[in-house]
Amino acid sequence: xxxxxxxxxxxxxxxxxxxxxxxxxxxxxxxxxxxxxxxxxxxxxxxxxxxxxxxxxxxxxxxxxxxxxxxxxxxxxxxxxxxxxxxxxxxxxxxxxxxxxxxxxxxxxxxxxxxxxxxxxxxxxxxxxxxxxxxxxxxxxxxxxxxxxxxxxxxxxxxxxxxxxxxxxxxxxxxxxxxxxxxxxxxxxxxxxxxxxxxxxxxxxxxxxxx
Numbered sequence: 001x002x003x004x005x006x007x008x009x010x011x012x013x014x015x016x017x018x019x020x021x022x023x024x025x026x027x028x029x030x031x032x033x034x035x036x037x038x039x040x041x042x043x044x045x046x047x048x049x050x051x052x053x054x055x056x057x058x059x060x061x062x063x064x065x066x067x068x069x070x071x072x073x074x075x076x077x078x079x080x081x082x083x084x085x086x087x088x089x090x091x092x093x094x095x096x097x098x099x100x101x102x103x104x105x106x107x108x109x110x111x112x113x114x115x116x117x118x119x120x121x122x123x124x125x126x127x128x129x130x131x132x133x134x135x136x137x138x139x140x141x142x143x144x145x146x147x148x149x150x151x152x153x154x155x156x157x158x159x160x161x162x163x164x165x166x167x168x169x170x171x172x173x174x175x176x177x178x179x180x181x182x183x184x185x186x187x188x189x190x191x192x193x194x195x196x197x198x199x200x201x202x203x204x205x206x207x208x209x210x211x
Contacts, residue, residue, distance in 0.1 A: 037071065057169065058105055097119050121150050142180045149188055
């Protein structure tokens with residue numbers, strides 16, 4: 001216990017990932033990783049601030065939190081930093097109108113964003129919507145722009161579900177980068193700006209956190 005207390009000296013907050021750390025997803029809702037529900041509860045009882053920092057981009061925060069609460073986690077929507085709402089802030093700040101290549105489940109996070117006459121593309125983990133037709137449409141939108149902007153909600157190569165490993169958004173992001181000769185802007189881990197957003201929402205400095 002003394003060693004643990006020494007390690008946490010000066011620490012005010014903890015950033016927790018969700019997928020693959022707290023639970024493994026799946027078509028049946030997935031399953032908590034053994035001990036994770038209890039670990040979150042213990043952190044919540046401590047003096048530490050807790051924030052959940054995820055790259056989940058198939059579900060809205062509301063859907064994700066509902067799923068986790070049904071699995072026994074003590075979590076609220078306001079405690080989650082997710083790439084879709086973070087991207088929405090960027091789109092508003094820069095007056096960008098996206099062509100969205102995303103799952104239907106996350107479209108609600110872009111409900112206040114103008115998507116007419118797109119001047120950028122936002123790509124997320126679109127799952128079954130990563131068809132040739134949809135990828136080609138995103139490619140065409142980018143190629144028609146004088147200054148193409150591609151925003152990717154994360155750049156993971158793959159992730160784990162209860163049924164096995166699943167291809168992630170990074171592979172599709174790289175395909176568009178290669179085809180269009182551009183570099184995507186990543187909103188999500190491991191972007192330093194994304195972690196800074198989570199820290200700001202938590203109200204702590206980087207040197208005061210563990211992750």
